[in-house]
Amino acid sequence: MHIEPGVVLGAKMALGYVTAAGAFLYAAKRSLKTIEKDGLVALAIRTFMATVLVFGFFELLPHYPVGVSEVHFILGSTLFLMFGAAPAAIGLAMALMLQGVLFAPADLPQYGMNVTTLLVPLFMIDVLARRIIPAETAYMDIEYMQAFKLSMVYQAGVVAWVGFWAVYGQGFGAENIAQIASFSAAYILVVLFEPLVDLAVLAAAKSMYQFKDSMLFQSRLYKAACTASAGS
Numbered sequence: 001m002h003i004e005p006g007v008v009l010g011a012k013m014a015l016g017y018v019t020a021a022g023a024f025l026y027a028a029k030r031s032l033k034t035i036e037k038d039g040l041v042a043l044a045i046r047t048f049m050a051t052v053l054v055f056g057f058f059e060l061l062p063h064y065p066v067g068v069s070e071v072h073f074i075l076g077s078t079l080f081l082m083f084g085a086a087p088a089a090i091g092l093a094m095a096l097m098l099q100g101v102l103f104a105p106a107d108l109p110q111y112g113m114n115v116t117t118l119l120v121p122l123f124m125i126d127v128l129a130r131r132i133i134p135a136e137t138a139y140m141d142i143e144y145m146q147a148f149k150l151s152m153v154y155q156a157g158v159v160a161w162v163g164f165w166a167v168y169g170q171g172f173g174a175e176n177i178a179q180i181a182s183f184s185a186a187y188i189l190v191v192l193f194e195p196l197v198d199l200a201v202l203a204a205a206k207s208m209y210q211f212k213d214s215m216l217f218q219s220r221l222y223k224a225a226c227t228a229s230a231g232s
Helices: 010-038 040-060 076-083 085-102 105-132 144-170 174-186 188-206 225-231
Strands: 063-066 069-072
Touching (some): 010 040, 010 085, 010 144, 040 076, 040 085, 063 174, 069 174, 069 188, 076 085, 076 105, 076 144, 076 188, 085 105, 144 188, 174 188
Antiparallel strands (some): 063 069
């Protein structure tokens, strides 16, 4: 999901900062809602946990270069289900920055493009979840197909943004399109793998029901939307 140095050059790179600014504005809006509902401390705790997990995903889980980018197990839908849109978004953005500063400074000029690639699909599943998961269903009780749809939309969004940046920077040449296609095909593994992780994490969450009223996880993980709203 990283846009490699040299794919987008010069003045074209400014677009990445514009799209990132839009993503940060949406994240700020969702953050205010989280603070209003659960408080600033809850947002900070969940953001910290999301940041640590994402940084671990980046550095410890298998990742390999394919085509125009690298295939990572980002587990965006897992983070969303556990912590909510705002903490997951901030955690993704902060972990990406930490990775660049500590291990990959060559990626920092592409930060705007990379953070857009991660955050916009997250906000897409934030909207999708409200459509496909009934209000009376806690996230820990979702079914495989619901988890699959969230994962598929997130990963498809990542692939779409990577493809966009590659075409934006390098055009529609045959080699570039072939590289985009190979990257997209490789992400099928992630789409198949991530829903299983989601369900495993949600099953583990059921065994930690004592945390249902804590600040560690978003309330929707353990409670239906109507119950969570009534209790907030």
